[in-house]
Every structure is written in C-alpha cells, then in structure tokens.
Amino acid sequence: MAFLNTVLEPPAYGWKDEFGDLVKPTQGQIVKEFFSRLNVFKCKKNWLSFLSWMLIVFLTPFLGLFIFKYFSITGLIVAFVYSMIIMGTHGTIWHHRYCTHGAYKFSNKFWRFFTQNLTLKIIPEEIYAVSHHVHHALSDQPGDPYNAQGGFLYCFLADVNHQPINRNMNEKDYAKCVNLMQHTGVTTNTYTQYKKWGTLVSPLRTIIGIILNWGFWFTAFYLIGGPALACAVFGAAGFWAVGVRTFNYEGHGKGEDKRRDGVDYNRNDMSINQIWPGFVAGEWHNNHHLYPKSARSGFKPYQVDLAFYYIKLLSLIGAVSSYRDSKKEFYADHCKVIVDKVIVDNEKDFVTSEESVLVTE
Numbered sequence: 001m002a003f004l005n006t007v008l009e010p011p012a013y014g015w016k017d018e019f020g021d022l023v024k025p026t027q028g029q030i031v032k033e034f035f036s037r038l039n040v041f042k043c044k045k046n047w048l049s050f051l052s053w054m055l056i057v058f059l060t061p062f063l064g065l066f067i068f069k070y071f072s073i074t075g076l077i078v079a080f081v082y083s084m085i086i087m088g089t090h091g092t093i094w095h096h097r098y099c100t101h102g103a104y105k106f107s108n109k110f111w112r113f114f115t116q117n118l119t120l121k122i123i124p125e126e127i128y129a130v131s132h133h134v135h136h137a138l139s140d141q142p143g144d145p146y147n148a149q150g151g152f153l154y155c156f157l158a159d160v161n162h163q164p165i166n167r168n169m170n171e172k173d174y175a176k177c178v179n180l181m182q183h184t185g186v187t188t189n190t191y192t193q194y195k196k197w198g199t200l201v202s203p204l205r206t207i208i209g210i211i212l213n214w215g216f217w218f219t220a221f222y223l224i225g226g227p228a229l230a231c232a233v234f235g236a237a238g239f240w241a242v243g244v245r246t247f248n249y250e251g252h253g254k255g256e257d258k259r260r261d262g263v264d265y266n267r268n269d270m271s272i273n274q275i276w277p278g279f280v281a282g283e284w285h286n287n288h289h290l291y292p293k294s295a296r297s298g299f300k301p302y303q304v305d306l307a308f309y310y311i312k313l314l315s316l317i318g319a320v321s322s323y324r325d326s327k328k329e330f331y332a333d334h335c336k337v338i339v340d341k342v343i344v345d346n347e348k349d350f351v352t353s354e355e356s357v358l359v360t361e
C-alpha cells in the first residue's frame with residue numbers, strides 16, 4: 001500500500017490536508033496546475049502529458065473537416081460508432097482489463113500487439129494503468145487520482161494533474177512501477193532514462209509508435225472510404241478522447257451517493273453501474289470494483305459487455321490463453337438472497353440454478 005500511496009506525482013495543492021481530509025482545490029488552482037504540468041519549456045519531464053493533449057489538438061482539424069466539408073449521415077453513424085463504441089470498448093479491453101488488471105492473457109505477442117493497436121493510439125498506457133491501480137487502492141479517498149468528491153474538473157484534468165507517475169522514485173520503487181507494466185509489452189526506460197524523462201516510456205519510442213499507428217489507420221480508412229471516412233474516424237477519435245475524461249467523475253456518482261439497491265452491490269466505494277458506459281464499453285463500474293480482475297463486468301442478463309465478448313472471441317480462436325470470469329462468484333456472493341427468496345416464493349422444484357432464477361428476475 002505504501003508504494004501505491006507514493007507512486008503518483010502529487011499535485012501542488014496536495015492530496016490531503018493536515019487532518020487527513022481530501023484537499024478540494026478551487027477551479028483556478030486546478031487550471032493553474034494543469035497548465036504548469038503541461039509546460040515542457042519549464043520542465044521536459046512534462047512531455048508525456050503535453051504529448052497526450054497535443055494529440056487531441058492534432059485530431060481537432062479532422063473533426064472540423066468532417067463537420068464542415070465531408071459531413072454525411074453515414075459518416076455521422078460511423079463517427080458515432082467509432083467514438084462511442086469502438087474506442088470506448090477498446091479502452092476497456094486494453095487499458096483497463098489487460099494493462100491494469102491483467103484479467104486475461106494473450107497466447108502470443110502478435111495478439112497482444114494486434115489488440116493494442118486495434119484503434120488510434122491516444123491514451124499512454126502508463127498514464128492510465130499505474131494511476132488506475134491507485135484508484136482501486138484508494139477509491140474515493142484522498143490520493144484517488146480521480147476522486148469524484150474533488151469535483152468535475154478535478155477528474156476531467158486528472159490525466160495531467162494527478163495520474164502521471166512520481167518523478168522522485170528511488171530505484172526500488174521505480175522497479176516496482178516497471179513491474180506493473182511488464183506484461184503489457186511496453187518498452188520501459190532504465191532508471192537513468194527515467195531520471196531524465198520522468199516517465200516509464202521514452203519520448204522517441206512513444207512518438208514513433210503513434211506515427212506508425214496513426215499512419216496505418218489513416219491509410220486504411222482512406223483506402224476504404226476516401227478522405228471523408230478518414231476524417232470522420234480521426235475526428236471521432238479526438239471527440240472520444242475528450243469525452244472519456246468525464247467517465248471517472250460520473251462512474252463514482254459525481255461526488256454523491258448514487259448507489260441503488262439491487263443494482264450496485266459493492267458498497268465499499270461510490271462506484272455505480274450505469275447503462276450508457278455499460279452498453280457501449282462494458283464499464284459496469286460497480287460490478288468492476290467488486291471483481292476488478294474479472295475479464296467480464298456485465299454479470300446480469302441485461303448487462304451487455306462488448307469488451308468481454310471480444311476477449312471471449314479471442315479465447316475461442318486461441319488468441320487468448322486464459323481469462324478470469326467472476327460471474328459465478330457474483331451470483332453466489334450477491335444474488336443468493338434473491339435466489340433463496342424466489343425459491344421460497346415459488347416453492348417449485350424447477351428453480352434449481354442461479355442462472356434460471358436470475359433470468360426470471
């Protein structure tokens with residue numbers, strides 16, 4: 001726990017006050033910190049956050065071209081599906097369930113590379129994964145990088161203000177940090193390189209990786225549907241990259257207790273299951289906090305989980321060698337009352353399996 005308490009670079013306003021309570025910075029403090037930590041001229045260790053937001057700046061003209069030059073209803077449908085479903089689901093499959101939680105294993109490096117590059121590369125793995133371990137360890141407490149009680153902006157700008165790794169780790173802690181990312185295949189810096197760049201990955205490798213990834217996808221979409229399709233997809237990806245930053249605030253009830261009986265079984269934090277992120281990206285967030293290492297988060301029949309369907313499909317074709325599925329534990333641990341109640345109510349023998357009971361719920 002001590003390691004996860006210090007693995008992230010603390011913001012200038014700090015995580016907690018002298019009484020151990022969450023520091024709630026003003027909007028001005030948050031914005032000031034944001035620009036200070038994007039300033040690569042002040043400190044070159046800011047490069048990864050700067051790059052991450054520059055990618056959104058680069059994608060904006062594509063969105064403009066799509067809206068003002070190439071707009072069509074078909075393009076709009078493509079943009080919607082790409083930004084809302086494909087990018088979102090990929091984030092769950094890759095950054096969330098694989099890079100952070102190791103919920104499944106690839107059979108070989110090809111399928112790992114294939115999955116990693118299935119969409120436009122925008123969110124750096126280390127920014128997402130390391131801080132997400134902290135989010136689980138300190139959910140809704142001071143130190144949680146996107147603590148919803150800190151407010152919308154606190155979460156929205158978290159990737160710059162709260163999620164980058166600590167720049168003053170000793171060699172032992174840096175090695176632990178590298179270890180968190182080892183299975184992802186991301187090439188990490190030596191401790192000396194880390195002291196220079198402040199990050200797990202090197203700028204050159206990261207930039208080359210993005211150029212190759214974007215180049216491949218731009219060519220592919222251009223060949224399929226000309227500049228109109230390429231602009232629709234690239235613009236949509238930029239739109240998603242901004243929109244996804246609202247999820248962490250909403251996924252924990254916007255700083256309020258929005259948990260519902262019979263829906264949100266985990267009561268250890270403020271996470272909630274929401275229909276939209278669930279349907280488009282498999283992010284049944286309250287379920288996920290119950291079983292973080294499960295490759296499936298949609299447990300109930302209506303809880304569609306596209307990310308899990310992808311993992312399951314890869315497993316069927318032999319690309320994924322193993323995965324965890326906590327659906328049975330979920331029913332056994334949290335729906336037993338319902339099972340017992342239905343059995344008593346019905347007093348019928350045919351209700352024997354948890355599955356059949358839950359279908360009749």
Ligand SMILES: [Zn+2]
Nearest residue numbers: 135251271285
């Ligand atoms: Zn959460």
Ligand SMILES: [Zn+2]
Nearest residue numbers: 096132288292
């Ligand atoms: Zn998680």
